[in-house]
Amino acid sequence: MLAATSSLDQFSHDPWWLVLIKIVGVFAFLVVMTLFTIWYERRVVGRMQVRPGPNRNGPFGLLQSLADGIKLAFKEEVIPKTADKVVYFFAPVISAVCAFTAFAVIPLGPVVSMFGHHTPLQLTDVPVAVLLILACSSMGVYGVVLAGWASGSTYPLLGGLRSSAQMISYEVAMGLSIVAVFMTAGSMSTSDIVASQANGSQAQFFGLTFTMPSWYALLLFPSFLIYFVSAVGETNRAPFDLPEAESELVGGFHTEYSSFKFAMFFLAEYINMVTVSALCTTLFLGGWRAPAPITTFWAGANSGWWPMLWFTIKVLLLLFVFIWLRGTLPRLRYDQFMRFGWKVLIPVNLVWIVALAGLRTLQNSGLESQIKTYIMVGTVLVIAAVWVLWPAKEKPTAASGVEGIDPGGRVGGAGGFPVPPLDLEVPPSPRAPRLSVDREPVPAGTVAGDQSATEQEGR
Amino acid sequence: MSLSAYIPIVGLLALGAAFALFSVSIAPIVGPRRYNRAKLDAYECGIEPSPQPVGGGRFPVKFYLTAMLFIVFDIEIIFLYPWAVSFNKLALFGFVEMVLFIATVFVAYAYVWRRGGLDWD
Numbered sequence: 303m304l305a306a307t308s309s310l311d312q313f314s315h316d317p318w319w320l321v322l323i324k325i326v327g328v329f330a331f332l333v334v335m336t337l338f339t340i341w342y343e344r345r346v347v348g349r350m351q352v353r354p355g356p357n358r359n360g361p362f363g364l365l366q367s368l369a370d371g372i373k374l375a376f377k378e379e380v381i382p383k384t385a386d387k388v389v390y391f392f393a394p395v396i397s398a399v400c401a402f403t404a405f406a407v408i409p410l411g412p413v414v415s416m417f418g419h420h421t422p423l424q425l426t427d428v429p430v431a432v433l434l435i436l437a438c439s440s441m442g443v444y445g446v447v448l449a450g451w452a453s454g455s456t457y458p459l460l461g462g463l464r465s466s467a468q469m470i471s472y473e474v475a476m477g478l479s480i481v482a483v484f485m486t487a488g489s490m491s492t493s494d495i496v497a498s499q500a501n502g503s504q505a506q507f508f509g510l511t512f513t514m515p516s517w518y519a520l521l522l523f524p525s526f527l528i529y530f531v532s533a534v535g536e537t538n539r540a541p542f543d544l545p546e547a548e549s550e551l552v553g554g555f556h557t558e559y560s561s562f563k564f565a566m567f568f569l570a571e572y573i574n575m576v577t578v579s580a581l582c583t584t585l586f587l588g589g590w591r592a593p594a595p596i597t598t599f600w601a602g603a604n605s606g607w608w609p610m611l612w613f614t615i616k617v618l619l620l621l622f623v624f625i626w627l628r629g630t631l632p633r634l635r636y637d638q639f640m641r642f643g644w645k646v647l648i649p650v651n652l653v654w655i656v657a658l659a660g661l662r663t664l665q666n667s668g669l670e671s672q673i674k675t676y677i678m679v680g681t682v683l684v685i686a687a688v689w690v691l692w693p694a695k696e697k698p699t700a701a702s703g704v705e706g707i708d709p710g711g712r713v714g715g716a717g718g719f720p721v722p723p724l725d726l727e728v729p730p731s732p733r734a735p736r737l738s739v740d741r742e743p744v745p746a747g748t749v750a751g752d753q754s755a756t757e758q759e760g761r
Numbered sequence: 762m763s764l765s766a767y768i769p770i771v772g773l774l775a776l777g778a779a780f781a782l783f784s785v786s787i788a789p790i791v792g793p794r795r796y797n798r799a800k801l802d803a804y805e806c807g808i809e810p811s812p813q814p815v816g817g818g819r820f821p822v823k824f825y826l827t828a829m830l831f832i833v834f835d836i837e838i839i840f841l842y843p844w845a846v847s848f849n850k851l852a853l854f855g856f857v858e859m860v861l862f863i864a865t866v867f868v869a870y871a872y873v874w875r876r877g878g879l880d881w882d
Contacts, residue, residue, distance in 0.1 A: 314765040325772045329780070379789045383801040384810075395781040402777030406770045426769040433842065434770065455803035456811060463824045470831040477838040484845035557804055562788035566781055637881035640827070644879045648834065649870070652863055655841070659848065663856040666849065 310491055312413070313426045320416060324425045332405055335617075336572040340367035342618070343625045350629035371565060379561035384454030393452055394559065394566035397445030401573035404438035407431035408580045409493045411590045411609035423590075423610060424493060431492045432484075435581055436477060439536060442574065443469045446555050449567070453558035461554030464544055464636065471640060472535035472542075475647035479528040481655050483518055483585050485662065496589030516594075519586035524654045526586045528647055530623075533578040535643065537571065540628035544636050579620035580613075587616050826878060837866050 316324070341356065341364055348355025356366035381390060411423030428434065443466045450462015484490055487498040499516050519526040535542040551557070556567045583589060590609035597603050603612070634642075660681070664674055803810040844851065844859050851858075873879060 310766065313769075316769075321769050321772060325769060325776055328773060329776050375784070375788060376792055377788075378792045378794060380800050382803050384803050391785065395778065395785055398781035399774060399777045402780075403770065403774045406773045425773060426766050428766050428770075453803070456805060459820065463820055467824050467827045471827060474831060474834040474838065477835070478841070481838070481841045481845045484842060485848045488846060488849055490842065490846055552804065552806065561792055562784045566785060640881045641879065644830070645874070652867065656860055656863060659856050659859065662848065663853055666852060 310427055310429065310493070312422055313424070313428075316421055317419065320419055320421060321425075323416070324421075328405055328425050329402065331410075332402060332573050332576065333569075335576045336569055337367040337371070338364075339572050339576060339621055340370075340568075342621065343628070346622065346625045347629045350626075374565045375562055377561045379563065380558075382454060382558050385558065386452040386454065389448050389452035391563075393445050393449035394563045394570075395445075396448065397442055397570035398566045398573075400438045400442040400445065401570040401577065404435045404577045405573070405580065407434055407492050408577070408584060409496050409589055410613055411607065412605060414607055422493065423607070427491050427493045429489075429491050432480060432490050432495075432581070432585070435577065436473070436480075439469075439574065439577075440473060442570065445567075445570065449559065450555035453555075455558050457552045457557045458555050461551045461557065464551075465538060465555055468538065468542065468544060468639070468643075469536055471643040472532040472647075475528055475532040475643055475651060476536055478648065478651040478655065479525045479532065480585065482522045482525040482658050485655075485659065486518060486522065492584050492589075496584055496591065499588045500591060517586065517588045522586070522658070524650070526582075528651055528654075529582060529586065530620075532643075532647060533582060534624065534627060535639070537574045537578055537624075539575065539624055541631035541634050542639060543628075543633060544639060575621060575624060576617065579617045579624070582620055583613060583616040587620075589613065823881060830873065830878065833866070833869065837863075 344366070345355040345357075345363070356363035359365040359369045381387065406425045407427055409422065409424040409427070413420050413422050446469070447462045447466040450458040450460075450465070453459070483495060487495045489495060489498070499518060501516055515521050538544075556564055559567060590604075590613040591597075592600075592603035592609070592612045596612075602608070661678075664677060667674075805811065840862065841859070844855055848855065
């Protein structure tokens with residue numbers, strides 16, 4: 303199947319009309335995927351909540367999102383009078399454009415014959431393809447933060463700030479998780495990364511030869527995990543949907559948006575979901591290549607137009623996980639969320655990168671396998687020793703925290719502001735006596751007849 | 762490898778921009794317009810909107826700090842990528858250099874952690 307892999311030079315030889323067809327094709331793919339994903343999400347969440355979900359428009363309700371989109375186009379557009387008109391107009395455009403552009407380098411399949419031309423099923427590929435996707439998702443933050451700022455309203459401002467802080471925080475984790483993939487594949491171009499996942503490499507551990515799994519999701523499992531978690535945070539999806547926390551911020555940054563401007567944000571959000579799933583497929587799940595059981599009994603599974611099917615299935619499965627998370631997990635608190643990103647994902651990522659780099663350097667070095675084993679075991683022992691012997695951090699006891707406060711004292715000397723005592727009891731409400739009923743307490747489990755008898759006595 | 766492989770990206774960007782601009786501009790023309798003063802107020806769940814200070818008002822400085830930390834780590838990532846791509850060529854030299862670099866950034870990271878820069882109250 304190595305003949306089907308494409309080198310980067312192929313992408314500069316497409317005639318202009320073929321490029322145009324591909325551009326329109328990618329655009330249509332994204333719009334259809336968005337419409338489908340909205341329906342998919344509503345149906346799946348509906349099933350999880352024991353209700354049918356949208357099922358009226360078209361077969362299985364498939365046209366529901368299209369109907370919603372058309373309806374949105376014919377709704378009145380309200381621009382709040384405090385809004386900054388120009389920025390307010392361009393913010394949804396920035397969001398949508400960044401979302402569309404990121405998909406340009408995602409490989410959908412191998413070289414196919416299209417109107418007599420042999421061309422890869424991918425719009426284009428460049429040596430810095432993954433960097434382009436990251437750049438687009440970074441630029442998408444501008445749409446969000448400008449929308450929040452330009453609305454001239456409190457909720458969107460807070461939502462926009464939260465959203466941008468969240469996106470940049472998780473972008474760091476996402477960017478670090480991809481480093482391991484680049485290291486293993488030796489390239490940043492998406493088609494090369496897919497090609498490098500075609501066959502498992504041979505690796506030697508402790509004198510034995512193993513065939514490593516070809517998918518980076520298995521080979522680099524920590525990276526895959528961190529990538530997916532940060533992708534959920536990056537796309538502002540539940541359980542990390544704090545920018546749109548309805549109970550706190552109404553709609554977040556797009557509270558003041560209506561009509562098609564709102565639809566643009568919605569479109570951008572779903573395209574971003576599709577893009578991070580597609581990138582996850584490309585980087586970790588073998589891209590458009592068919593999973594192992596299929597290729598063993600069907601040699602043609604990785605040629606022609608079929609790979610587009612495998613690719614779409616993988617993306618839809620990842621989208622299902624997104625929806626599953628939404629249907630299962632409650633929203634995190636903002637401080638928990640930021641702590642997780644900065645204090646867990648980033649250090650774990652860095653340690654993992656160093657460990658992997660060390661391991662691979664050792665493998666590539668010309669040392670004998672016995673010496674390699676000694677170095678590996680020695681390193682593990684040293685790390686374990688440091689871990690065990692590390693001085694334990696003293697945890698502040700509960701008493702020491704309270705001691706500093708003088709209950710009933712005054713701040714700033716005798717004439718200062720009085721500090722209320724910490725064991726302050728709330729005085730009983732003056733209404734309380736009137737509400738209390740003169741009734742003997744009835745022990746639980748008494749028969750209904752007894753209770754009515756007590757009530758009779760009370761009267 | 763010529764620059765012509767980058768042109769399709771610009772093409773998709775142009776198509777996306779054309780679509781977004783078209784639909785955002787067409788919406789006010791297609792949709793109805795019924796004036797109502799209350800509708801144009803900032804939405805705050807039905808209560809009187811709080812007065813907006815000039816320039817968007819103040820917001821917690823933590824957001825600013827997060828952005829600064831992001832720049833530090835983003836630059837670290839930018840240095841990690843070329844090293845990762847040519848990892849096999851740089852071999853042991855590259856590994857040692859990168860461990861030193863990561864350790865240097867890690868010192869700053871530990872400092873920020875201890876000073877409470879990563880806590881969100």
